[in-house]
Amino acid sequence: MPSTMKILPVTFALGMSPAVYAELESITDGELSSVTGQSGLTIDYSGRMSMQEFRYENDGKYVAEEIRSGGAGVTTAGAAAGYGENFDDARLTFDVATDGGLDILWQSQSGQPMDWGFSTGTVSVGDGEPGPRTRIYADIQSWGLLRTSQYSVLPAAETGLARSAVYNYAAFTVESLSSSDTPGTIGLQGGYIKSPDFMGNSLDDMNLTDQIPAWAGGQRARSTTPMDDLRAGFAAAEYTVYPLSAGEQGAPTDTIAIGVSGFAADIGVQNLSVGQGDLGRMTLDNLQVSDTIITLTP
Template sequence: MKSLKKTALVLAVAGLPLAAQAELKPLEDTHMGNITGQAGVTIELETKVNIGEFKYTDEGSLSIRDISIGGANRTDLFEEITDPAIRNMAFGTTSDLIDNIKVEIDVAADGDALINVWPLTAAPIDFGISTGEWTLEGQTDTTLLANNFSMVGAVTKLGLTVDTATDTLNLNTMFGISDLDVDIPFLALGIRDLKLTGDQYLENPGILTIGATVDMDIYNGTRANGGDALAIDLNTFKADMTVGQVLVGGTSIGSLTIDNLAVQNTAMRIYGH
């Protein structure tokens, strides 16, 4: 190993001008052993996903059909932001791909895994999700839970940390929903133009305020009887929300606004039975 390090150094020095070589001094092997390369991996990504059907089966089943996940492919996201220069920078380019993504993966000195998702440019990462029918199916009967689901929005921050000291996965993200529509036939309900943003968006719409804040921990926890459970602790959720129309029986009964919504210190334990 010592000879390998020295050989690599000699090859590198050989390519330098003589004047530069004159300023070089040899390093001891103990010092060379502390030299490492740049840590981490960066992945640039663009993708689109289509799924014909997702089905969860217990005794009966829940089926979701015609799932599509990609880019928003719209220039009218978060229309309350009216500055033309900002709109062109943030939403001027359309695509049906989830793109403009850079994923950085690092392992810290203490063993923690750090995964951060950033936009490649100054624009947020836009997304679009749509589905067909959501159906409950038994041996003889079915119920159409939801249909015509569509959602477009943008992610401004996504961070995942696996903490080796606590065996906890922390999720820290900021995302906004510009438009969500869905029909819920078995209740004769419909939602139109639902918008979810940061908790300061209604007062000050802008790129820095479009993201609702989510901070949660996920880990192997303990349920009430002492057994294992999937534990989800919602540390913080902050958002503004508006609904353009609430439909009942196909007729609008009005709109909704929720300002400065804050949900904190919420714990869930999930397990089979």
């Protein structure tokens, strides 16, 4: 959900009055370089968002309807837990790093985790032609806590990939994930994503724990490390997105690559069903992924 808030700076700028624009002065390249590595724009935010439909079409069609996002209170379970509907206590910082990259960082104003929530009425897919679509999910509701989220645009010299790339890191939980078990859809009840030591397992005993300190892209704008976040009860994920040209690294066509530096979490669903057929409980304990590349071909 926080990624949807990246439109805020544009909205903020468009909303400025002519009088404010009149006070702005041009900045030379030399003046701009002097602010590199210093604090950039900071926005304190509280709000929620709704959308009637999100549609993505290529050879096929993916459609999500009746979308709501904000605080945990936009979901039934989050409201019952006492949370409000706004994604609030949130601070968004834009910073130009010393390496020339742009860092966009979500953190809380109070230092406490930010509650988030997301719901959508139906998710369906189709073959791109007019006519009925196949429903996959109905009434998805999810809420959790966000400790930090970072999105950085890195120059080629920083990525080591001979190209610019987008770096992402998040420390988060999914406290509750559910979807209705209506005919023909996937039903979920009691879903969660939390730190690998959520069930009392020691992080130090995990096979890949020694790789976790290598995460974090030189730490960049954050004040916490992945181990800090995992020990605080959050799942952690770090990945980089970059383009591959046809023929590069075996890519058949122009491709998007996702390089997963690391992911660590406990994942579970108390009850999983398909078409109202009960499949039982699923748990993935001490799940870790590292040094993995996923390619997406349009």
